[in-house]
Amino acid sequence: MLKTSEQPRIIVNDVSKRFRLRTTQSLKELFIAWTKRKKLVDSFDALDSIDFVVGEGESVALMGYNGSGKSTLLKLISGVLRPDAGKVLTRGRVAGLIEVGAGFHPDLSGRENVYLNAAILGMSKAEIDARFDEIVEFSEIGEFIDTEVKHYSSGMFVRLAFAVAIHTELDILLVDEVLAVGDAPFRDKCKKKIRELVEQQKTMIVVSHDLPMLKALCTRGIVIKRGKAFFDGPIDEAIEALKASKR
Numbered sequence: 702m703l704k705t706s707e708q709p710r711i712i713v714n715d716v717s718k719r720f721r722l723r724t725t726q727s728l729k730e731l732f733i734a735w736t737k738r739k740k741l742v743d744s745f746d747a748l749d750s751i752d753f754v755v756g757e758g759e760s761v762a763l764m765g766y767n768g769s770g771k772s773t774l775l776k777l778i779s780g781v782l783r784p785d786a787g788k789v790l791t792r793g794r795v796a797g798l799i800e801v802g803a804g805f806h807p808d809l810s811g812r813e814n815v816y817l818n819a820a821i822l823g824m825s826k827a828e829i830d831a832r833f834d835e836i837v838e839f840s841e842i843g844e845f846i847d848t849e850v851k852h853y854s855s856g857m858f859v860r861l862a863f864a865v866a867i868h869t870e871l872d873i874l875l876v877d878e879v880l881a882v883g884d885a886p887f888r889d890k891c892k893k894k895i896r897e898l899v900e901q902q903k904t905m906i907v908v909s910h911d912l913p914m915l916k917a918l919c920t921r922g923i924v925i926k927r928g929k930a931f932f933d934g935p936i937d938e939a940i941e942a943l944k945a946s947k948r
């Protein structure tokens with residue numbers, strides 16, 4: 702396991718995750734498979750013995766080609782998924798920008814969703830009251846804040862969800878590709894906010910295919926290749942390792 706000099710915020714200890722793949726679809730296929738003694742379900746190792754520690758204040762890029770296991774790993778760290786083997790430990794409040802807006806209810810207004818989601822992320826009513834204006838200002842939703850979110854454009858939806866997550870009291874921020882969704886001015890604003898959080902010694906894991914952005918935001922890079930850790934080290938070297946590797 703890679704050691705860091707800082708107090709650990711995230712420990713991923715020998716973690717594996719296996720998914721079951723259905724190989725048959727219909728009853729007829731199932732019967733034929735059974736008569737031919739073929740396997741009905743196949744499993745697939747999405748992650749295999751992943752091991753690393755992220756220290757307080759570290760910003761780590763999780764890199765790898767499509768399907769390498771990055772989002773699965775982030776979901777294990779956020780607690781959305783459980784590992785089949787190994788342990789994931791986190792210390793402090795974790796805010797995940799993973800499935801942004803997953804907790805949003807379409808029939809509620811932007812305002813109601815801010816309160817609902819900030820509460821889900823662990824904020825009290827008083828804390829939300831104090832930050833509400835800042836959240837709305839960051840999202841640039843303006844007068845639409847009292848409109849039901851089902852009428853929002855996808856960009857507006859992501860902006861509000863991002864604004865809520867980033868204004869919660871957090872120790873660890875997990876970011877998965879959400880920065881690719883907003884328009885360019887909003888993306889820049891998000892990157893600036895993330896940089897501020899890094900300066901405040903928040904711990905960060907960012908999943909993205911945008912290598913220049915990762916280089917700007919992160920100091921360390923972990924490259925995942927077909928579910929296995931392929932490289933772990935300084936961001937520049939990690940980017941080179943990724944570029945030099947094949948899918």
Ligand SMILES: Nc1ncnc2c1ncn2[C@@H]1O[C@H](COP(=O)(O)OP(=O)(O)OP(=O)(O)O)[C@@H](O)[C@H]1O
Nearest residue numbers: 720721722747765766767768769770771772773774
């Ligand atoms: N719930 C699931 N059931 C079965 N297979 C899954 C499930 N979730 C992910 N997988 C598979 O696990 C592998 C890793 O997926 P994951 O989404 O973690 O990759 P990724 O590195 O984030 O890819 P991308 O860059 O395309 O977002 C893929 O082959 C995917 O099909």
